Amino acid sequence: MRQLKRGLVVGKFAPLHLGHEALIEFALQHCEQVLVLSYTSQNFLSCTPAQRRAWFAARYGTEVRIRSCVLDASELSSWPDFPLDLPDDGAPAEVQREFCWQVLRRLGFMPDGVFSSEDYGAGFAAYLSHAAAQPVVHCPFDLERQQHSVSATQIRRGLLPAAVWLSPAVAASYQVLGKIALLGAESTGKTTLSRILAEHLGMPCVAEYGRQRWEERQGQLAFSDLLQIARTQIAHEEAALAQAREGIICDTTPLTTLFYSQALFGHADPALSALAERPYQHLFLLSPDFPLVQDGTRQDEAFRQAQHRWYLAELAQRQLSYQLISGPLEQRIQTILQAVGISPESIK
Template identity: 35%
Template structure:
């Protein structure tokens, strides 16, 4: 049985890393993936570990390990030198005494293998197949989004949720905003499951909760680092209490899927339009009170959106642009701390 290993910082884990691991798997029966985390790094080791484990969760041949080290005792793993390679080779020999293969995409890979007395296989050293690096991603996350595996996207995506009672323009605004920002819009599952707001049951609400969370999860792994989402789980909970005086029991995972960076609440000052499937205007306004109460109960803070359709769009655009600017500045500040490649 041939055992091999790969090692790296994975800050963040990207598709080049993923391809290297798959390449290594084609040459060994068991593969250890070592995440090297120094005492000077701020990206938590468990986050990196989850990224790799989730990406390869269906392959039993892979074991993901974390190695915490002090840079006063061991040099940074990105350093290419004979001394650094010799020191790390000794550490790897201790960790993997029965491994006979190491796979890297860096020049120091050959040096490490020589000091260990094992075989080195190089993968895409010129970055031709995947022209990306962790440092490039840290410097420009939106432009390199396509190079992130699904597990990484899901943890870094920005979510904006539109909330409000019926006939306040949530669906229309979701579509308009997603087109404006060239991002992914997630439409509410309720419209496809319940055709008439006056005719539905508790089971329908549970189905909506699951399906809407699934739609958000799928979109979070898509082509855009920004999601605009029509409605969330709190609105479904509100319908349960409003229509049936029942508090729905919802899995924690559904709440996590629905968690967002910005909540926009559309005021009911918009003209009421009865399309034959909605509540009466009186019930629509009572539902607005229910929504606000549920959001307050769960500690959800919203930005209020008012006015006509264009005014709502303009207010939402400003708030989303401000959010994205804050997120970008925060990412750059974070990336500056991760000053290693």
């Protein structure tokens, strides 16, 4: 490939991972200057514009040949007479291309080459060639993802380990949300809290399937139901996670199903015991520190306290990392938000 004067790399970079860094390094090898343009219409709680700017500064702040530009609606509003709004991520390619062209004009940066690891690059380069009335070539890099089999979406969902795919400078300030799970004895506000958190964070809430199955069975669960409940709960989590932007709120885990199997039948299917080992990025145990509210399905206070002690013992025995949550509802909400690294300002 011939050497170019100016190269362009465009993406969300949410988060900036090692695959992105390899692409930027590839562009640097073939260009005198490189512009990295980052924008998205999505409000990523763990990849805010400020965080992305900090990541670029940490990784490339001393590289004089790299210029980074992170755009959001607030930044665009400071550009007098800029003709376009930030496009939706799902907008057609023509809309995205025209937006980038107008940004390049405003920045006074006209690339000779577009560097990408995705198929959109060829059409994007052709559009810029026509708009600028000068040649702009597409410079593909690792289109088959053979060198860096990584996806920012998979990292955000907790399906790929951030510690492996993020540089230390990025990982230091990146918080994976992934699966946020609540555990708690009966009448500890678990369902109410999970719904509020899901609303606050804009995440799917995976309801407790066990209650649905209990109602379908009119309160008469069979031993075989417990394994089905755990498997269905996990299937619902996986379906929600596949559509999630950054993570999901889980209104229980298979560990709860294991408890009820032992409480109701004195033992558990080995397959259920194995499912109870399912990992979660964030695990919270709610304290039974306010009066039990009887809804006609719950057992008494002694049972609630015994269930809480069982959770404490099981979590310790399994060496699972968790945080005990107590206090009134608003305190619980703020404690959990702080624990997952979300500031109140970022969700307003």
